[in-house]
Amino acid sequence: MIESDTRNPIPDVNIEVNGGGYTVTDLSGKFRIEVSIGDELTIRHKDFYTIYHTITSNERIEVRVEPINDSNYKSKISKSRLPVFKSLIDSAETYLKKDAQKSIQFITEAISESSSKKENAEAYEVLGDINIHWKQYDLAVSNYRISLQNIETNESSLKLAKAYQLNKNYQESLQTYNAINKSELSNWQLVTLYEGLGDVYRLTKVFEKSINAYKEGLALAKKHLITPKVTDLNSKIAEVYNAKGDTQIAKNYFSESLKQANKQNKKRAVEEKLKVADFQNNINDYSTEITLRKEALNIIEEIETDSIFDNESPLTSQKQNYKIGNAYLEQGDLGNAIPYLEKSIEEADSKEDLIVKKDATRKLSEVYESAEDYEKALSAFQDYVDLVDQVYIKKEQQISQATRFRRELTSKQNRILSLESDRALSESKYNFNIEQAKRQKLIIYSLIGGVLLLLLTAFLMFKYIKQQRLANNLLALKSLRSQMNPHFIFNALNSVNSFIASNDERTANKYLTDFSLLMRAVLENSEEDFIPLEKEITLLELYTKLEHFRFQDKFDYSIKVDENITVEDFVIPPMLLQPYIENAVWHGLRYKKTKGHLEIAIAQTEADEIKITITDDGIGREKSKALKTENQQKQNSKGMGNIKKRVSILNDMYKDKVDVFIDDFKDEEDTGTKVVVTLKKD
Secondary structure (H helix, E strand, C coil): CCCCCCCCCCCCCEEECCCCEEEEECCCCCCCCCCCCCCEEEEECEEEEEEECCCCCCCEEEEEEEEECCCCEEEEECCCCCCCHHHHHHHHHHHHCCCCHHHHHHHHHHHHCCCCCHHHHHHHHHHHHHHHEEEEEEEHHHHHHHHHHHHHHHHHHHHHHHHHHHCCCCCHHHHHHHCHHHHCCHHHHHHHHHHHHHEEEEHHHCCHHHHHHHHHHHHHHHHHHHHHHHHHHHHHHHHHHHHHHHHHHHHHHHHHHHHHHHCCCCCCCCHHCCCCCCCHCCCCHHHHHHHHHHHHHHHHHCCCCCCCCCCCCCCHHHHHHHHHHHHHHCCCCHHCCCCHHHHHHHHHHCCCCHHHHHHHHHHHHHHHHHCCCCHHHHHHHHHEEEEEEEEEHHHHHHHHHHHHHHHHHHHHHHHHHHHHHHHHHHHHHHHHHHHHHHHHHHHHHHHHHHHHHHHHHHHCCCCCCHHHHHHHHHHHHHHHHHHHHHHHHHHHHHHHHHHHHHHCCCHHHHHHHHHHHHHHHHHHHHCCCCCHHHHHHHHHHHHHHHHHCCCCCEEEEEECCCCCCCCHHHCCCCCCCHHHHHHHHHHHHHHCCCEEEEEEEEEECCEEEEEEEECCCCCCHHHHHHHHHHHHHHHHHHHHHHHHHHHHHHHHHHHEEEEEEEEEEEEECCCCCEEEEECCCC
C-alpha cells in the first residue's frame, strides 16, 4: 500500500478477504493474507474510498493511492514496480507451482541482491514455500529455520511447524506450535495454529487432543466469521470421530461442513461432497454416496471449463465414475456398475490416467465375473495385467524423475547456502579492514567525547549552582515576607485594640471591616514575588485610609497617579511601599505638633521606568530616632533591614528592577522624609 505521488507506505489499512480472513498493513505498507484464486479482497481506510479486488493469480499486488481534488483518495491496483529484490521474489512466487528450478533460480538471485536480514528472511521463507509445494519437506524445514534465524515472525513459525508435521517430525511440530506466543497472532493465524495442533494429534492418533484443538479453532473461526476455516474444521472433526468409530457424531459434523462448503465457491463445495461421499462409503451407505458423487460430477463438469485438474487430484471425472461404479457393485447393482466403470476407463484413457484405468479395468473384470460373463471378464483381466505392467514402468520412471528432481533441488539449495557462506566471508574480510579504521576513529571520538563530557559537566554544574542560588533566594524572600506579615498584623491589631479600649465599638467595627479586606489582599499576595502595580496602589489606598482613620488629627494624605502612566504595564513586589508609609505615619507625622501631610506620587520618568515618591513633613529621621526607646529602635531597624534585603535579592534575581532612595524632605525644623522608589518595566 503506497501513495502514488510520493511512494510513501500507508500503514493500518484494513484488508479483508470474503469468508473472514483479515489483516492490516504494517509500517512499511506491507500486508500478507491467505487467499485463493477467485477470492475478493476488500480494502478499507479512512483516507480513501473502499475498493474491491478479485484475486486472479498468485502474483503480488501493489495498491497505489492517488490524491484527487476533494482531498480524499482513489485507489488503483497494479502489478508491482518494486526494487530488484522484490521483483525477484515476485518472479519466484509466480513460478512456484509451475517450475521449481526456475523459481529457485530467482530466489538465488534475490539472496545475492539481499541487503538486510529482513530480506534474507523473506527469501528463505519463499524458498521453504517452494519446497513445501514440491513435497521436499526436509528442505522446507531447513529453509524456514534459516528464515527464522534472520527475523522471527509468527507466519514463518507456523509454516515451520507445518513443515515438521509434513516431514513426520511430529514432536518438533508440537514444540514449535506450542512455543508461539498466541497473544501476538491474528485471528486467522490463531485458528491455523489450533488446526495444525489438531492435525499432528490426529496423525499420532491422540484423538481427544486432536478434537479439542480443532474445536478451539472452530470456536474462534465462528466468532470471527472465518468461513473457510469453519468448513475445514467441521470436516476434520468429523474425520477424527470417524477414525474413533463415532460415526453418528462424524455424520453430524460432515453435515455441517457440507452446508458451509455450499456457501463457498464451487471447487470447495465439490471437495467437501467427495469427502462426505468417502465417509458414506466407509459406513456402507452406498445410496447416499452415489447421490453425492453424481452431484459432484455435475459440478466438476462445470468447473473443468475454467480449471485444469491433474490426475492426482480427487476432482477428476474418471475417479468419480470409477467410485460410482464401485458403489453400485457393492450394492449388487451390476447393470448400473458396468456403464460407470466403462465411462471411467474411457476418460482415464483420454487423460492418460493409468492408475484409475488400471483400477477400473480390474473392477470391471470382477463385475463381469459376478455376472457370469467370463469371456468379457477374462478380456478385462488381460487388459488389467497389461496396465499393471505399464503402471510399473511409469512408476519406475516417476521414481527416477523424482530422484533426479530432488538431487537438482538439493544441489540448488547447497549452492544458495554456499553463496551465503561466500558472502558472509567477504563481509567478514570487509569488516576486518574497516575495523582498524573504526578503532582509530573511536580513539578520536573518545577524546572529543571526553572534552564534550567535561563541558557538559561544567554546564550542568553551573546550571545547578544557578538553580540552587535561585532556590535560596526564593526561600529567603519567603522568609522575609513571613517576617513582615506578623509585624504588619500586630500594628494593625494594636489600632483595633485602641478603639475597643476607648469603648468606640462602632469605629472599631468599621476599622475592622476595612482591615479584613486589606488582610485578605495581603495574604493572597504573600507568595508572589511581584504583583500588578494597579493592585498595589489599591492596597496602598486601603492601608493609608486605615492609618488616617486612626490618626485623623495628625495628618492628611493624597495619592497622585500620573494620567500618562499605563499602570498595567508595571509590576511591583507586594508590601514594598507599606513599611515606608508606616514609618512616615508612626515615626514622623504622629509626633508632629501641628497637622502634617503625607503624599504618595507616582510619575513616569522614562518609557520603561516610573518613580514612586512617598513624602511626609513629619519630625524627620533624626528627631524620630531620638524619641524611640531602645526596643523600638531595634524593631524599626529590623523592619527596614528586611526591606533592604528583599530589594537586594529581587535585584539580583531580576537584574536591578527596583531602586530605593531615602532622604530628608526639607531643611526646616520639621524636616520630614522623602522615599523615592524607582521601578523598571519587565
